[in-house]
Amino acid sequence: SQQGEEDPQALSIQEGENATMNCSYKTSINNLQWYRQNSGRGLVHLILIRSNEREKHSGRLRVTLDTSKKSSSLLITASRAADTASYFCATDATGSARQLTFGSGTQLTVLP
C-alpha cells in the first residue's frame, strides 16, 4: 500500500524557473526522503529530513516538513533540462522496522 500522495502528478516548467512538489502522508514517521528516477532506471536518493527537522537544504534543493499536517515539499531552484525526471517522496514509518513506502510521484519536465 502507498503511504502518500504527491501533487502535482505532472509539472512542466521552463529552464531557470523553480519547481515545487508536495507530498502528504498518513502515519507517524521517523523520516521522509525524496528520490529522483530517470525513465527506466533505479531511484537515486536526493535528501532525507528527519521528523524533528523542519527544513533542509542541499545545493539547489530545499525540503520542508510539517509533521502536524503530515506534509512535505521539495523545491528545486533554477531548474535545468537535466532535472527532468520523476520525483518521489518516501516515508520511513515509526515502529515499522524501516518499512519505506513511496508516494505517487511527480513527473517533472523542464523545457530548455
Add this chain to the structure above:
Amino acid sequence: DAMVIQNPRYQVTQFGKPVTLSCSQTLNHNVMYWYQQKSSQAPKLLFHYYDKDFNNEADTPDNFQSRRPNTSFCFLDIRSPGLGDAAMYLCATSSDRRGSDTEAFFGQGTRLTVV
C-alpha cells in the same frame, strides 16, 4: 563501484514458469527491500528484511516469495508469473546500525517480461 547489484537487468520468462531475481549489496546494510514498479507508477513495496526478520506487505500476493540467505544477498521468487507481473523489480538497502537512519540505495532494477 556498484553497491546494490541486480541480476539480470532484463529477464524474460514464460507464463507460469518460476523465475528468480537476485540482488546483492556491498554496503553491509541490515535492511533490504523488494519493490515492484509498473509503468508510470510509484514503486510498490512487496516485502523487506530487517536483519533476518521478514516483513511481508499485506497486499503482496502469495505468488511472490523472498529469501535472504545472508546479509549480502536477497532473492525474489515468483512462483507462477502471470502477465500482470510484468514490471520493473527494484531492490534497495538501508541501514540503522549506528542508531541513525540512512537513505535507501537502489539497484538498477530488473525488468521482467512475461510471455
